[in-house]
Amino acid sequence: MTSIEVRNLTTSGGRERPLLDDVSLTVPSGETLAITGPSGAGKSLLLRTLAGLEEQTSGDIVIGDGVVNAVDPRGRDLAMVFQDFALHPHLDVFDNLAFAATLRRGYDRAELSAKIHEVADLLALGDLLELKPADLDDAQRQRVALGRSIVRDANAYLLDAPFSQQSERLRSHVRSVTTQWQHEHQRTSIFTTSDVEEALSIADRVAVMHQGFIHQVGTPRDLYERPADMFVAGYLGSPPMNLVPAFPMDRQLVMPLATMLLDDDLLERIGSRGVVVAGIRPEHCYDASGQGGQSVTDRVEFTTRIDDVEWRGSSQFAYLGYEIAPEVEDLLNEVEDLLEFDLFQNFLVAELAPDSPLSPGMSIRVVIPRMKVHVFDPETGENLTLGR
Template structure:
């Protein structure tokens, strides 16, 4: 097994910076997720670890070896891509077996290793089929088994669930989580889907424009986002963010007044999560009073969205709650649930 260190790793193409000064230690057997929007540098970072992209600056260390100059085949890694990359002329058994043949592993061990990998992803009954006879979820499981059979030191997974429908994503996600627990192999997983990151990761690295924004457990990133980018990217829905003014512990804006906030006087960005606030009687204690913009029935809750100070503000109410669009509603936002951010830099202001 092997931990991974990325020491001040950068990737540039001319004047374009894809990854900038990426510095991180990944523990042995850790499940680390690189998360961010398209173009943030997460896949480029993974490709540099794999050896598919050259490093412009910095070092990549797998175990105790600096691997910058090593070919991908010599890094003892296995990759699972968004596109399954299966050989259409081979059946499932031969697709899974292929890495063993290429690496000249003792043929006497092939059958045991293929069957063990197939069992882990529940493919034993499909070994005789060609990829064209499989569903998308089954093809992705073949790709997973092909990586497992290698018994590598590191798994790299580049958006492996993107081609699956919503139901298959949920079941395959659970399978990947269970496999990593069973195999105990260091895993780096790339995604733009924050739900995948929150459910799979031991730690999440949130990236933007090639720069690390925050590293932490899913709970740390959700509960204490480092800046407004992370706050607005993590969560479903994302954290509500409102511009306003703080004076003597009171945040004010159009339709908004929240008291008891510790922070510097002046312009500020305030954030809170939809599930932490509540709908209140308009003649009771309310920090926001505004007309309803939309109501969405989610099954387990009702999402109420209002417009306040030009911002869309969402709050989750009980699943039985109903209200009409344009009807005025009061929202209760206790100071204890609020997050404060610098109005220019977006950096979190700790109380």
């Protein structure tokens, strides 16, 4: 397989803000990268630019050892799954699966036929090989487009939201067999998805993209545990990280529901900032009366009333409301407007054990491990706790 490198890729599109903004990525040979972000983040445009279907304003695309800026799509030899499937309506499923592979000289017909039947069985298309695209539903058409891509041998594979049309029940199966096939064949692959959990589950590394640029690239665990900025923290997770306004006062960080002692390193990093944003993941909140809460030593704790409870089977979400001063709320609204993404709310979500007896209106004491609390600069979004 072949590596892919993107160096400072920018596409202006004639707009004030670039469509792709100084994007740099490296995908080593045989690695799977997932690019995730909200709709309109630039994920599809990035893949189309890599494939040579869109032109960049500046920057380089390197496939293997060569810069391919001037190479046409055919010369780049990248297999791509498009969101609109791009099937040939006059060909049946078998011939659609075979189409890209047959464009290469010297292919073995028997070997290709065997591969098509293997892929068709993996993607639940085995009984549909004689049908035309018009006879299929969108989920089946998408699987045909996906199968056509992975049947052929290419330098690398670009898959644009390849599971988006699949039903909830079938999606995990299609995703699993596809990623397993790519790994077994040691294929360099780039997936895009707006589904955060999907991105974290399918890839060796994940790139979080928004507003045309890459916020952070890393392993799923790195991104989840050490988000580089406030957007990554608020985007990853289900439910996402709680982001609450906080005020440094002497050696303490005062939050709407709790106060946390600041160590010397974090105090230095906060510096003269009068307002910061504290980040707390719901699963890092514990009921103080439960086993998890009792085991936390270096802790932040507070008592409040529960506004609402959602039962989820394996856990339950407790919603803990708080007030925000109007001037602070204005600041948070400005941050959201700048990011074009909703990050803040006036409640904290605590994901608690299913056996905790919770009900709206009751009082609860919550415990949070102090070292699990992140602190962000509200203006730059920088995670000030990464150095500790």
